[in-house]
Amino acid sequence: MPLLPHLTEARAPLTREVVVMNQHGERETISIPAERDLTVYVDKRELVTLMTLGAQPEWLVLGYLLNQRLIGAIDEIESITVDWEVNAASVKTRHGIDRIEERTSKRVVTTGCGQGSVFGNLMDEIDSIRLPESAVLRQSQLYAIVNAIRLKESTYKSAGSVHACALFHGEALQLFVEDVGRHNAVDTIAGWMSLQQAAPVGEKIFYTTGRLTSEMVIKSAQMGVAVVVSRSGITQMGLDVAERVGLCAIGRATHKHFLCYANPQRLVLDAVPPAAPVVARERATSPS
């Protein structure tokens, strides 16, 4: 059993009340999501500043280091200490990070919301990823997942303007994370997963409210999760990567509707709804 890092549990308010003016010229008090900068120091060296809602900053930092491939396993980390007084996350490693200067020098600005910067080559490691061949998604399970998300109390419902990610095991919601940037949300899930001792990921499903960009697909694959579900659509590079790694990518998942963009052989159609009238299949033309 690997050594677990020591983590603080720094918490901060997730929403803030502000007074706005509406179309009637009236004052209204509404909530907006909090957003704070968190500068990450690794062994006292400044690495990056993340803008975050701040719900689970320690898991976020851990997942960030893992997803950026700056660490290979959590036992490389001795502690992560977050202090919102100074907006800093201090990471102490056990043996330093090899060639950190070199590995953080290449800059790619990617499409996703939020943490849109990865160090190094996006495609470098994906060909070495082996997703579990047996991993499937049943259509009934997909509908249960979409419904569980719909029922979730959230910062989004109270304040809007955040993205959510969630991890399901079968139909059971294991972790639900919101952040101002959806890459923060998926990194937080990756951080949390790394702390669960050797849980098999074969039946895990990753859900995101955001688009399936290449980074989202890669991060899911890096976690070993072979099925990703999104309320939104997919970008071309997201699709390319999903096809390349054998990941089942499902988008536009609302109510009974969805589209499977890649690897439909992982999808078990056990709950096909009655055929819709033709008119309902026409493409909506409103931009909202």
Next chain:
Amino acid sequence: MPLLPHLTEARAPLTREVVVMNQHGERETISIPAERDLTVYVDKRELVTLMTLGAQPEWLVLGYLLNQRLIGAIDEIESITVDWEVNAASVKTRHGIDRIEERTSKRVVTTGCGQGSVFGNLMDEIDSIRLPESAVLRQSQLYAIVNAIRLKESTYKSAGSVHACALFHGEALQLFVEDVGRHNAVDTIAGWMSLQQAAPVGEKIFYTTGRLTSEMVIKSAQMGVAVVVSRSGITQMGLDVAERVGLCAIGRATHKHFLCYANPQRLVLDAVPPAAPVVARERATSPS
């Protein structure tokens, strides 16, 4: 009159048709947005890789350099040559970029969709920005803007999964830009604006489908545009920056509805709709 840079007009298809499977197990052909990597070289030195739809790559690169404050004016640029065969944008400056190594070394990963990385300190220059005091938005003009966007033919309508930005002069749509990342879209608008010779920006309105994050507000202010309208909401740092620079920030703008988050004194209420029944003002609780 400043020297204008020589720009190629590299174009590439904006959508791609793919075959997907729907909830009935049927195959469907749909369009998804194109997404391609564009590596920017400045005087043969690699600067950054942008993921983009690729509609107006030269304006994008120009706006990127301006918004990152790597150049101060367009006459510093001799040419921008985009070649989609090698996914490269080659920027030739007239006199080099001063201290480019130093100025591109600090990394901040921000909230916005897409180009979420800025070099240097986000707040460094905002206190020096002076927005035109006379700039206002009439409510009737806001409704015309929202309607103009609604009527626009777009990649979003045909393929989804892109963000749009637009620049209005009064009620007239001057430029409409879509990209997989909304920061690319606003940078493209900044690049285009810089090529218009000394046009006064006092009556310009910036529209975005995305959230008003700090970066979006800062970029608008850097362009001298004092009013920003969004279909989405605002984040806390977006609000903080809007208040600090005196920018009128309007969100949740759909049909007749909107919320003014900051500097409502710039808003002229010349088209107040009839009071809505109380039930319509209750907060929606559906996450969709």
